[in-house]
Amino acid sequence: MAKSEKFSLKVLIDDKRNKVVFAEADQDFVDVLFSLLTLPMGKIVRLLENHKSLKTDVLGCFKNLHRSVADMGNDHFETNAWKSMLLHPISNKEFHCRNLKLNMSHADPNKMFTCPRYTCSSRAYSNFNTTRCTCGCLMSNQNCSPDVIPCNAYGVFVNCRSSFIVTDDLKVSENSIGVIMKVLNDLGYTGYSGLREVLLDVGYEEVLTLLGCLFTSEVPLTCAFLRKHCTTRMHKMLSPPALKSGDVVDAARACSVKVFVRKLDREVLYAECNEDLLDSLLSFLVLPLELACSLSNDNTILGCVGNLCRSPCRGGASKSWHLPDYYICSNNNLLDHLRKSYSICGTGFMQKKTKFVVSNDLIITPMSSSSTIGLLKKMQVDISDLEEYQISISKAELISILRASLISSSALTNGLSSLLVKKPKQET
Structure with missing residues (x-):
């Protein structure tokens, strides 16, 4: 991968509001933009973990899943391969991405x-x-x-040969006077007065910054190119999303989990679970960014990623995704809808009949007295202030945890709040 590759981006800036109005880009840059949708979430964690240009912490507590896998010994996984396969997840678009002028995928060719x-x-x-x-x-x-997979005459992931208009919230359209007029009108501009045109050189580091801004802002171009401080979307954490049409909840497949809640503020301190919940949680790491966004089921989380997904400028190569077969396990409730169309290669990632502790911020440790005692000491909580709940976690709750993990440091509390009805006081 040539990290030295640069793209020339023409950006229209409103200096008074310190805002990017839109950018004019060629198809090579837009191809790279669409390729971000194919990156597995675990790979995104690795790309961003040492990127110093981001001014804010990104990916909420999602990154703790990746760190937990790295910290666990091989003996906790069903096979020796699983740890490596979860730490270095592969996209089915790896070979397509080799046609890009800037390949963010880092695949071993x-x-x-x-x-x-x-x-x-x-x-x-x-x-x-x-x-x-x-x-x-x-x-x-x-x-x-x-070396590559043949692409169409237009590019790798785009469906036409053109220059493009990319709005601040990543709506991508073919360049035309009509599109520019609509963007300006929608934002309340009557002309170019007060707007400044800047030519930017955008390369590997800038694209990484933009990738990080997808998780913290609905205006990622402004955050990435004007170095504007980005804030997380905690205020948009709503009730768990409804299942999509056609989804059926299979009560028999729900994971039974024991959670411990602090009475004072109803915060979930940790959960005790078997390998079945772990298999579903760790599957978050192998999801392509587009699939992780689509599972969220609405536009309140990663809205600008949704805009990229819905762009009419995307070609068939970027829309037809699937996970490599070896990631589809029978013991995975999050991806249960994929089992009928895949060859199932195993029952799960983790060793069977193993207990684990999952903290509120998704740090996972194998169950032992030392890990539990250490967690309680870290929380500095009295035993009398804890309530124990036995709950069932199905696909809807897993999706809710996924959403919460991307934007907060309290994935279990925010993801499972609807299941934790306060216990009535017992009469004495």
Whole structure:
């Protein structure tokens, strides 16, 4: 990947309001913009964790999931491969992204493994030689992966050859006088008076800053290019989203979890659970950004990402996503709707019959007396101030935890509040 690649971006700025009105960009930059939707969430964590240009902490407590996987020993995972596969999640668009002038994906171009059995009908590939094929064999046969996958005549993820208008909230349209007039009118401008045109060189570091701003602001261009302080969307944490049409709640598949709540402020301090909840929580790491956004089911979380997803300028390559087969496990309630169209490669990521402690900010540790005592000491809470609840977590609650993890440091409290009805006082 050529990190030195630069794009020339023409940006219209309102100096009085310290705001980007819109940017005019070529198809190469817009291709990179759309490619961000294909990045797995775990990869986004790794890209942003050491990026110093971001002025605010991003991704709420979501990053703690990634850190928890890194801190756990291999023996807590069902196979030795799972830890590496969760820490370095792969997108099915890795090969497409090699056509981009700036590839943010960081894929190893030389690793592609298939099943060694000549008679195997599976056409699946893996970037990990410890993955099992659907036939049961290790996918250990290394092949030379293609440098690129052929793209259309227009680009990789765009559907037309044009320059584009990108608004501050990432609505992408083909460039035209009519589009510019509409953007200006919608924002209350009658002309160009008071607006200044600036030519920016945008490269790897600037795109990383923009990626981080997707999680903290509805005006990411202003935050990224004018270095304006971004604030999180905590005020938009509403009730858990309703399931989408066609989704069916399977009570038999819900995870039974024990949570401990502080009476004073109804904050969930931690949860005790089995591997079934862990398998669903850790699947957050392998979700492409677009899928993570679509699971949120509304526009109150990551609204500018939703604008990118809905752009009419996207081509078929960026709209047709799927997860690599080896991430689809039978013990995963969040992605249960995918099981019918995938080959299930395992029951889950974590060792069976194992208990874990999950803190409010999604730090996961295997259950032991030392981890529990340490957590209670850290919280500085009296035992008499704790209430215990036994709850069932299904797909709706998992989605709610996912939403909360992206924008807050209290994912369990914000994600499970609807299940924690205050216990009535017992008569004495």
